[in-house]
Amino acid sequence: MAQHVSEGRIREMIEAVAAFTATPGRGTTRLTYSAQHRAALDYLAGRMQEAGLSTRIDSVGNLVGRLEGADPSLAPVLVGSHIDSVPNGGAFDGPAGVVAAIETAFCMQQLGVTPRRPLEVIAMIEEEGGRFGGGLLGSRILTGQLGPEALAPMCDSEGVSLGEAMAGFGLALQETGAAAIPEGGIHAFLELHIEQGPVLEQTGDAVGIVTSIVALSQLEVRITGAAGHAGTTPMAGRRDALVAAAGVIAELPGLCAAIDPRAVVTVGQIDVHPGGANVIPEAAIFSVDVRADRVGTVDAIKSALRTRLASLEAIGYAVGTEELLAVPETPMSEEIRGALIAAAEDCGFAWRPMPSGAGHDAMVLSKIAPVGLIFVPSRDGVSHTPEEWTDYDQLARGVEVVFRATRALTA
Numbered sequence: 001m002a003q004h005v006s007e008g009r010i011r012e013m014i015e016a017v018a019a020f021t022a023t024p025g026r027g028t029t030r031l032t033y034s035a036q037h038r039a040a041l042d043y044l045a046g047r048m049q050e051a052g053l054s055t056r057i058d059s060v061g062n063l064v065g066r067l068e069g070a071d072p073s074l075a076p077v078l079v080g081s082h083i084d085s086v087p088n089g090g091a092f093d094g095p096a097g098v099v100a101a102i103e104t105a106f107c108m109q110q111l112g113v114t115p116r117r118p119l120e121v122i123a124m125i126e127e128e129g130g131r132f133g134g135g136l137l138g139s140r141i142l143t144g145q146l147g148p149e150a151l152a153p154m155c156d157s158e159g160v161s162l163g164e165a166m167a168g169f170g171l172a173l174q175e176t177g178a179a180a181i182p183e184g185g186i187h188a189f190l191e192l193h194i195e196q197g198p199v200l201e202q203t204g205d206a207v208g209i210v211t212s213i214v215a216l217s218q219l220e221v222r223i224t225g226a227a228g229h230a231g232t233t234p235m236a237g238r239r240d241a242l243v244a245a246a247g248v249i250a251e252l253p254g255l256c257a258a259i260d261p262r263a264v265v266t267v268g269q270i271d272v273h274p275g276g277a278n279v280i281p282e283a284a285i286f287s288v289d290v291r292a293d294r295v296g297t298v299d300a301i302k303s304a305l306r307t308r309l310a311s312l313e314a315i316g317y318a319v320g321t322e323e324l325l326a327v328p329e330t331p332m333s334e335e336i337r338g339a340l341i342a343a344a345e346d347c348g349f350a351w352r353p354m355p356s357g358a359g360h361d362a363m364v365l366s367k368i369a370p371v372g373l374i375f376v377p378s379r380d381g382v383s384h385t386p387e388e389w390t391d392y393d394q395l396a397r398g399v400e401v402v403f404r405a406t407r408a409l410t411a
């Protein structure tokens with residue numbers, strides 16, 4: 001097969017964007033509405049224009065480039081990802097998808113293709129929540145889920161409000177609604193992202209074609225026992241909340257695997273009260289993050305956890321659980337998956353269907369349009385660190401698939 005994309009140009013764009021960092025030598029730190037964000041947008045707008053796109057910055061700072069279609073009245077196919085980073089992150093998380101979209105436009109230009117549908121490429125703001133928290137801000141504004149009232153109270157760690165930061169970027173908080181895309185306003189959204197996990201590297205597949213973004217639940221569990229003196233209370237009859245919590249936590253991986261070996265469970269936070277070295281813990285409060293292909297699997301794991309916790313009540317503990325977040329799985333569009341699979345097969349690339357364990361802008365945009373998501377390998381599965389890496393030939397294979405699928409979707 002003839003490769004259309006230019007690996008050299010992809011590398012040049014990734015390296016140029018990575019240089020717009022507030023922490024040179026210590027990874028990519030490109031926070032929304034920062035000077036580095038501005039510099040990256042200026043650079044990318046220039047590359048988009050070189051690729052034949054007309055560019056604009058929408059009312060919240062998303063950069064959009066447009067290749068007019070033969071029928072301009074049709075809704076465009078939107079391709080892209082986010083341009084912000086976590087503090088001291090890598091060069092690929094986000095920019096890989098933006099660069100893939102721009103390279104797609106370069107390929108259209110080189111082949112002299114005028115698509116029937118318009119093609120729009122996008123570099124979105126604040127997906128990571130690195131400055132204002134929450135995350136997925138650009139896509140949530142695009143889908144009309146966040147307006148000025150919801151955005152006004154948001155502040156960064158230095159107390160700068162979102163509105164003030166926007167004003168410094170030449171934008172107005174009151175006009176954020178203008179960025180919202182009405183239902184039917186785009187025909188499809190396609191995103192390339194690094195996998196941020198080890199699967200593709202282990203299997204040797206060129207790309208992962210995402211079937212769905214996993215369902216997830218975040219719980220807070222509180223186990224209450226009885227405090228006591230660490231020296232004078234005999235071991236027999238103690239109700240040590242931390243010992244009880246540790247028992248439950250240690251059993252979680254097995255309990256999860258018994259229900260679905262592909263499901264994942266994580267306890268990332270624990271607080272112990274009263275928290276003295278010589279005091280038997282009265283309460284242990286911990287987080288449980290559960291993710292699986294299907295919400296039914298997540299529910300089954302939650303239910304097994306609740307049964308296990310109920311067994312503590314029989315021996316004198318009080319137990320409470322609160323669900324802080326519950327998101328069902330987001331299926332990817334059959335049509336777009338089909339286009340990605342056909343493109344990968346035309347290229348002779350090994351591909352695998354896989355779920356996405358992380359949320360992405362595509363998850364949010366699925367509320368207004370069919371979406372597709374494609375992964376390229378991440379070395380050692382690492383992400384959100386300066387060591388994040390995808391070989392450029394691996395990235396180029398993913399971009400080739402995006403170009404071919406986009407050509408089909410815009411035809």
Ligand SMILES: [Zn+2]
Binds near residue numbers: 082093094127193
């Ligand atoms: Zn990302």
